[in-house]
Amino acid sequence: MKTVEEIKSVIEAAVPDVTVEVVPNPSPSGQHSLRLAPECAFDVAKFLRDDAELKLDFLSNVTGVDWPDKEIAEKVKVIHQVTKTVDGTEQTVEEAVEETRKRVEPGYLEAVYHLYSVEKKHGPVVVRMRTVNRTDQVELPSLTPVWRSAEFQEREVFDLFGIVFTGHPDLRRLLMWDAFKDHPMRRDYVDPDDFEYEPTAHDDVLKRAQAHQAVSAGPTALESEAGA
């Protein structure tokens, strides 16, 4: 079995215009991974599956990971121009001051794929991809055309994390119902305060929900619907 560095160089040699990065894993498991740029991921996936030496024909596990925005506080030395009275005259002096600055590292969603080879009996090779952000640019290429076993698993990641897999043949929610709006596995998901909600339009359910939501939020889509 090749190491991740060797696999990286094999990929770079075989697939043109490819961006692959080794992500080290400090845990004792030693399962280092490869991060692929989404643009080239599909070609790399095909190569990994068909390469005679790697032959990663079995995609075992697909999952998502949510990395929310991180606020990082840093101490930075800043040079200020300060007006001071030196020797009776006013002068502009440069003074170094330490300041704490907060910087927000933008979050992203990640899809992780665990590949094995049934023929060569080796693995796992861990491959991961990142979305641009967590809000509006959440597309990643679907690998279902390469490995069919991603079909339901990518649907699950779409359902629970909200990653949109472009090229997936049937991208619907898997576990939550179709009318559900949010993505429950995200770190900032707030679960509903009315667990008796059911997705049916019975009058008493709607009324109860209306009364309930009037307390916790302002006018909702529900109320405007009911008023109309």
Added chain:
Amino acid sequence: MSATQNDFAAVDERPEGWNRPAPISPDGEGELLEVAMGPHHPSTHGVFRMDVALDGERVIRLRPVFGYLHRNHEKIAEGVSYLASMPYTDRLDYICPLTNNWAYALAVEKLAGQEVPERAEYLRVILGELTRFQNHASSIGFLIQEMGASGTPLMYAFREREKILDLFEELTGARMMVNYMRFGGCRVDASPAWLDKTRKVVAGLSGFVDEFEKLLASNEILMARTQGVGILKRELAINAGVTGPMLRASGVNYDIRKVDGYGIYSRFKFRVPLGDHGDVYDRFMIRMLEMRESIQILTQALNEIPGGPVMDPKARSRGFRPKVGEAYGRIEAPKGELGFYLISDGGPNPYRYRVRPPSLINLTILEDMCLGSNVADVVLIFGSVDIVLGEVDR
């Protein structure tokens, strides 16, 4: 709560095409019949739905619908400590709680780099193989039950299952919700009396398999209903991530006990049965043969089990915080590859906790296997996949 979550107005946003008229059958004569098999159909082993479109008796389309038993196990596990999820893993595949415990313990041990004492490894193998035996026996029983052999074979299987569950109860305190394994070993040691009792039960198992096989394997009705039904080709099985007895029935020699040799499996002599045709009969037969191999492993393990501690003395249950990193651990569970993927951020809870459910992924090719067969065979093909909804929906 914001109005965007669970928007009540959204109840009218049905998925596209929900009210479309039934499509016309391919030969242009008459309409297709759309049947919802489940979520309360007795053959779905729980709450699972298949939306089937039928042309006469023939299946034209089959869409599985999941989520009736979804409780977001992964989210719950990310909110509690590592150890606190151990009893919850029992509830994934509730027929085989011990292998779930094992897979989770294995993943955490990989993440934290923990050792497992010899005796605990032997106990894990013994309990894992007993679990496999009772799972395969009852899954065959259910399959034959769905075929119409009401009761008898299932009762034969459950008679043996009772004996094994009694052993589990004596050792762990519970028949199904065992919560037995720990990171770095097992919770309690087995007494010599328990081991003797287990030896006696195991000695009786091969007689049961003989009887079960004689009862079923050459039964004419069973052969007529299952041979050549629900064929799964080798290439598709690998590509679709099918694992376990399903994969081996399609002729692929891939058993994680052999490939990874996790625990101490490399020490035991056992064979991996393979199928030729990949039909329902092969899957039934592979399970029958795997029960025999389980007996082989059990006999060896019970003869060789050494003394010593069952917990690594360095293992800590309180204040357990693995270093930053991630690990994927997998075992050959009775239903297929059961894996756990964990990411640690150094805290007491896993940052990411993922279960790779063999039951769900083995259903990926359900439609492919059912297309063109009779609707009565859908029940058999589905039964031969051997799923538990607690694991499919999590």
